[in-house]
């Protein structure tokens with residue numbers, strides 16, 4: 209893994225690959241999607257129109273265990289897959305047609321196998337698997353996004369009506385939807401597991417004594433950080449319905465001596481005393497820019513001189529047209545999660561960290577699944 213661009217103070221230094229501070233290292237250039245360049249094919253346009261069908265085909269294959277079966281039995285015949293999934297032959301033909309059309313499954317001489325990317329990312333339980341995120345798309349993003357136009361018009365999360373309960377955000381409502389809470393945190397844990405190896409490998413928080421992981425969820429990042437840095441203490445700060453989940457995971461990981469939980473609201477409660485680093489992982493994208501700056505200022509006020517703030521997120525490039533995976537993650541925050549927020553660009557995060565008062569600044573690119581890491585030093 210490369211660390212891409214490093215910017216400290218006002219000086220920008222680069223390590224390989226050479227890039228500029230306005231380009232997300234490792235991010236897929238917008239042109240590679242074919243969008244906005246006049247190179248889109250009719251088939252790509254049709255794929256966008258039927259994007260919901262594409263997802264349902266992916267979801268059905270996941271539910272029916274097609275990818276793990278083909279992984280364990282490459283070169284299976286359609287009859288064998290029909291038997292394994294319990295589908296009538298004609299139904300399987302429909303599903304396989306969709307999967308082959310999407311390039312997820314390949315057929316050679318009547319034998320089926322996962323395409324390389326499906327083999328790498330769609331087999332559950334494998335490091336690098338995207339499958340933990342599928343249930344969240346199916347059960348939360350999908351129903352919520354049916355209200356996207358209304359959310360755009362009203363400038364708020366109309367899609368939240370699909371998840372009745374107390375509070376104005378999905379996170380508060382999940383307190384009364386335990387099954388969906390499990391689905392949500394499985395997804396976040398899966399997404400974080402893809403990216404947090406980059407956080408640990410960067411060494412950005414390796415010299416810290418005690419990190420508070422604000423909105424730390426089920427503890428996935430705290431556990432990874434504490435495992436990578438044996439001298440480090442980490443406290444997961446989250447809503448009460450979530451810290452219990454983190455507590456159980458920390459116990460299972462055997463890290464209760466160094467990783468703890470702290471229940472609270474990140475806006476109304478103070479961060480724990482004595483920390484010398486604050487982590488915001490997949491947090492600042494939930495809110496509008498002034499709110500993000502407020503949270504960064506709160507981190508600044510909590511930290512001693514030399515203390516660090518780390519921001520881990522999927523990154524938008526500075527021209528705000530890609531990568532498509534990041535751009536398509538943003539509508540969910542408006543329509544469902546919080547009624548605000550976006551997947552922001554490299555320069556936006558940098559400017560907020562500086563605006564909050566941090567004098568040192570570094571960025572780390574080339575993190576998996578379109579992620580980047582920003583580190584400010586007080």
Ligand SMILES: C[S@@+](CC[C@H](N)C(=O)[O-])C[C@H]1O[C@@H](n2cnc3c(N)ncnc32)[C@H](O)[C@@H]1O
Nearest residue numbers: 379396400423424425446447472473474489490
């Ligand atoms: C998108 S998840 C990120 C989870 C984790 N940081 C990660 O990267 O996997 C957002 C987290 O923020 C928490 N959260 C949302 N609003 C909060 C608030 N007002 N106070 C504390 N935690 C909050 C949610 O419960 C959830 O765990």
